[in-house]
Amino acid sequence: MNGKYIIILMIFAMLAINVNADFTLSSDTLEQTVCQGNTVLFTTKVLGSGLFSVNQEGNGASFSTTVPLNAQSNGVFYTYMTPSSLTLPGNYNLNVVVNDGATVKKANYALNVQDCHAMQIKAETVKDICECGSERIGFKIKNNGKFTETYTLSLTGSGKDIAKLASDSVSLDANEEKEVTVNVDAPCNLESAFDLTLNVVSKNSDASSSFTTLINVNKCYGFDANLEKSYLSLCEKEDTSLKLDITNLGVYDNNFKIKVDGVNWINVEKNEVSILQKGKESVNLLIKPGSNIGNFTAKVKISTKDNNIVKEGELKVDIRKCYGVNLNVDSEFKVCNAFVSSKEIEVKNPGEFAETFMIKGGYDWIEEENITLQSKETKKVLLRLNPENLKEGDYRTQITVTNVKDDNLKEEKTVTITVVDKINCYGVSLTLDKNIDVKRDSSKLVTVTLKNNGFEDGKYLLELNGNTNFVQVNPSILEIEHGKSANTYLYIAPSKSVEEGVYEVILKVKLEDNTLIKEERLNIKVGTESKVVSSNTTSFWSKITGWFTFEVKNETKVQPVKTVKLNANGVKVKANTSFIIGNETHSFEIVEMDNESATIVFKSDPVVVSLDNNETIKVDLNQDGKEDVSVTYLNNEFLIKQIAEEKESFFNQRNLIIIGVIIGVLILGILLYFMIASDSEEETKEEKFELEEEEEGGYRIGRWILGLIAIGVLAYYFKDSINWKDYLLAYKNYIIIGLICLIGIVILAKYWKQINNFLDDLDEEEKKPLDKSLKRTSSSSRSLLEKAFREKQSLTLQGKEKEKKRLIVRHTKEVEKKHAVKKEVIVKKPVNEEKKRGRPKKVEENTEDNIEE
Secondary structure: OHHHHHHHHHHHHHHHHHHOOOOEEEOOOOEEEEEOOOOEEEEEEEEOOOOEEEEEEOOOHHHEEEEOOEEOOOOEEEEEEOOOOOOOOEEEEEEEEEEOOOOEEEEEEEEEEEOOOOEEEEOOOEEEEEOOOEEEEEEEEEEOOOOOEEEEEEEEOOOHHHEEEOOOEEEEOOOOEEEEEEEEEOOOOOOEEEEEEEEEEEOOOOOEEEEEEEEEEEOOOOEEEEEOOOEEEEEOOOOEEEEEEEEEOOOOOEEEEEEEEOOOOEEEOOOEEEEOOOOEEEEEEEEOOOOOOEEEEEEEEEEEOOOOOEEEEEEEEEEEOOOOOEEEOOOEEEEEOOOOEEEEEEEEOOOOOOEEEEEEOOOOOEOOEEEEEOOOOEEEEEEEEOOOOOOOEEEEEEEEEEEOOEEEEEEEEEEEEEEEOHHHHOOEEEEOOOEEEEEOOOOEEEEEEEEEOOOOOEEEEEEEEEOOOOEEEEOOEEEEOOOOEEEEEEEEOOOOOOOOEEEEEEEEEEOOOOOEEEEEEEEEEEEOOOOOOOOOOOOHHHHHHHOOOOOOOOOOOOOOOOEEEOOOOOEEEOOOEEEEEOOEEEEEEEEEEOOOEEEEEEOOOOEEEEEEOOEEEEEOOOOOOOOOEEEEEOOOOEEEEEOOOOOOOHHHHHHHHHHHHHHHHHHHHHHHHHHHHHHHHHHHOOOOOHHHHHHHHHHHHHHHHHHHHHHHHHHHHOOOOOOHHHHHHHOHHHHHHHHHHHHHHHHHHHOHHHHHHHHHHHHHHHHHHHHHHHHHOOHHHHHHHHHHHHHHHHHHHHHHHHHHHHHHHHHHHHHHHHHOOOHHHHHHHHHHHHHHOOOOHHHHHHHHHHHHO
């Protein structure tokens, strides 16, 4: 029952609702404008009865909210719309849908969302700037919002380092616009592009914006500079110029400044030059080194007029000593007023070119001289001075050497010239024994030393005056350099006829013009002669032995004095020596010797010789007008050589003949010996015993050994008395002929048996025709001939056997005497040997019987 009532009530209710389903919607505002982040309200009124529900749709529904969700009759719905700051400005729609369960109605609303904090930035998108230039970029900022805004400004991008904001913030009222300035300083020597971004952020809202500008840095004022050369090598005082090229690479005309630092003698032709865009100009650097010498470095600086762009370069300059003159002269020297003198000076051209120089003195008696010197050449010049008849004294002057092309290139030296007379020019001093004792019939050698105390090299003549004729001076002419000494010798040899007493001799020293320079008085006391001494005459036996005397090497000992054979090869000696030349003996005596000179005397017929080191002098020993020997002095040693004559002397020929005869006799003796020995050997060779052959062989070897020993003994005995080299050279023809003959004899002896066998073969050939003739005869005649031939052979064989028997007996006896060997042993060997050779038995028996006898 209750259930039925409930169902009936529901049906009535539904019917009631359907009856009240009609309703209407109304609103005061259907469209509004709102800023981002703000809220607007839309009101929807429902006229009608019933229960209403609401929802919303449209693109504005995301930021809209409607309340309440349910309403009863004549209810009101409130819709709030709040677009966020992220909501894009624009028109949005919103539908509020009301549903009473039976009917659905919509209220349509429109909302315009605006950016109330909007701003706008305007600027150049591309900006061209010159390198090293400064530019201003303006950014215009407009507040398109509805409120006053304060903005923070900042720069980003690759160009932020070359740009700077004038202010980092700006305030703008609604719809107000301002320009913000950015200063840009372009880099130098760099052509590139930069991006620069201006960022604007509102402090009052979340509004922000940015703008990017591209900055192109161009070479508006760039340039290139090139020197023609970076290195120069010049001579002193050589002026030159060097070109400097400047090219304007910029897009504007520009002025450029040039400056040189480091070297004050390098200057610029123009300190500033104006060059059109893309143009080129050349400027000369003027180089004037003057007398400066060495290595220099100059810095060349080129810059734009405002010094924004600067370029530097280096120029290295080597200044050489190409010109000049050097003079070398003694500061003090002497000249003689008796003649024209010459003074040696040295002039050098240190430059790099051939130059002519003039040499000049301060007095008219100093002659001018012009010389030409090659580069780096040094020449010794004789400066002629003619102070004849000039007063003695000191004269001070300047010696100047000047380049004839440039008077500034010169060198001068101050010298003091002392003028003296002739005697002082060639003054000499004499050192000698002024009191001399000598015996009659003897000789004495006195050394006189002359020293040139002057300053000129002199040639001195020596003369002897006085009441004597037994004094000689040699050498009588001496050439002595200034400051040096030389020796001459007084040879004093009074004969028996000279009376005893004191003799005065005046030794005078003169010049070539007979000017007397010096004289000395000598007192020579002649006394009683001494005992007779052995003469140098060579005995006959000495002459004979002299034929076979050859060169020997003289020892350096003073005692004993050796005698040597002199020849063309010479003999080296260091002490007193006797030597043989031809058949005469001479004495060689060393008077004085040092490293520079020596004095020697040949005493056979006294000859005094003075030699300098490494000097050779030829000497006539026997005063026959022909030079006999040559003497060379070298390093404290003398080499004495015989001067070869055009024809050999008789004694040399005799030596050759004697040696030739001796060699010929020896060769003939050897020839005869080998001939006899060969014949004897051929006759008995087949009959000699084996023991005898061994003994004979031993005898031959001993003979050769004996000969070699004899030759060795002779060579050792004569090793100090024979110059083998000269000996072989002198007799080489005889030796060669002898060797050829000896070789022929040896060959003949060696092949003597073969020659005999050859002759025997010829005898055998004679038998062959006989055998052939026998064949042609009858048998009876043949038998007779054969019988006769056999008898002849038998007789011949018996004769030979008898001769052999005789020889065997003779040799057996000799063997018994020498070796005391038993006959039986000695005989058996030859008998057995005969058996081996096929001898007839009868002959053997006879031989044994004869041996027993």
